[in-house]
Amino acid sequence: MENPSDRKYTNEHEWCKPEGNHVVVGITDYAQHSLTDIVFIELPKIGQKLEKGKPMCSVESVKSVSDVFAPVSGEVVEVNPEVEKSPELLNRDPFGKGWIAKLKIDSIEELESLMDSKQYTAFTEGKEKKE
């Protein structure tokens, strides 16, 4: 699956996509693939203040528990109730229906400092080679 060019990426494999005054946050295809089948997600709470790089929620597959880190600082304004009901959306459509939360962000600079799709693709390809 290609990494869409309309958003930014972290080296922890989260993406964030500007949408109006907010950003939408999710995990990448690379992340869902290495987590394998996701069977549970603990969503962040609406109104929760997130700090860039700190855990914002956790996802669990049958084999592991992983934290999802906030790609940028901000406040949670909306969460995706669909992924709570059907966590497999995170595997099936990580860049679309599998979005996790919408944030009101603190600074545009934080967003701009993240990787673009080309940089992120190169980053994950480098990782695969090492493995």
Added chain:
Amino acid sequence: MALILFLPIRSMPQKTGLFDQHKSMNAKIIDFYSWQLPLYYSTPLKEHNAVRQACGLFDTGHMGEIQVEGRDAEKLLQLLLIRDISGMKPGQMKLGVMCNAQGGILDDLTVYKFSEEKFWVVVNSAPYERDFGWVQGNARSFEVRVSGLREQTSKLDLQGPKSGLVLERLGADLNELKYYTFSQAEINGIECIASRSGYTGEKGFELYFMGDKAPEMWNAILEAGAEFGIEPCGLASRDTLRLEAAMMLYGQDIDEKHSVLECPYEMLVAWEKQFIGKEALERQRESNIDKKLVGFQLLDRGIARHGHKLLDNGKEIGVVTTGNFSPTLKKSIGLGYIGVEFSKPGSEFEIDIRGKKARAKAVEMPFYRR
């Protein structure tokens, strides 16, 4: 002064005869008690569902076969096993448990009776060397020969409702083989011992054959199984499958530190015969066992994991040994030790899941029955 070096028994990672197959199929490989084994090939859920609905093939070459032969073979096993095996017929197998003198569990295993003077004991991979030493060490005053067969034996588990059909395609009709019996068979022209048994709670077979035939057998079964929807399966699905069937994992749910009286194997204890650990177990039975291994189901959202604490009004009353999401039942389930007063099905308690409390209740085992 003698210098004693304590070297780890195994410093080298161990591989089964199928390691190259796993690699070439792009399996995710992990270290399982020093064995390099596949965790999954496609995804854990796909493999799990294949076993419940069609069939799946597991490389179980890391498990250990110990052969006990000779006039006193049964006598020795009667001493080593908590269970009475005196009534077994050739071609029959039984689940068994070996305890140490303190009643702690050394291993859970299956016993295969070939004849009055020949048995196999099939044990877990991690304690294999210790088990072998234990059997051999206790055999001194008996007329038996104990041999470890793991190096030369390959083992595959073919599990799932379609597994009999796959073997039929390979020239072996084992559909009439009864649960927990075994026979000689020729599968794809390879001499095997096939038993109707497994670690998934599904209909299936465990196959033993000469080690060098492993790649040939692996490929033949996957090819013959293709039309039935077979999947090669790794340890991740093996773990969710066995949990649904409430089968314990040695080293995780049971071990030397736990008495056999604390877990469901309690019902195997043959109190009327002599065996190693009996005196200790008799004392424990009188002084009362204070915890039990139970199956539980979460009532709140969340997944309990090994090591999470069980609580009653904030007071610690037990610990989770295995916990996961059940793909078949779509529920969050687990096993754990809990104070006996909470061990009855229906009793409710809380689980501390990384700081968050989730309600759970004890339920009947197994969670899944085919």
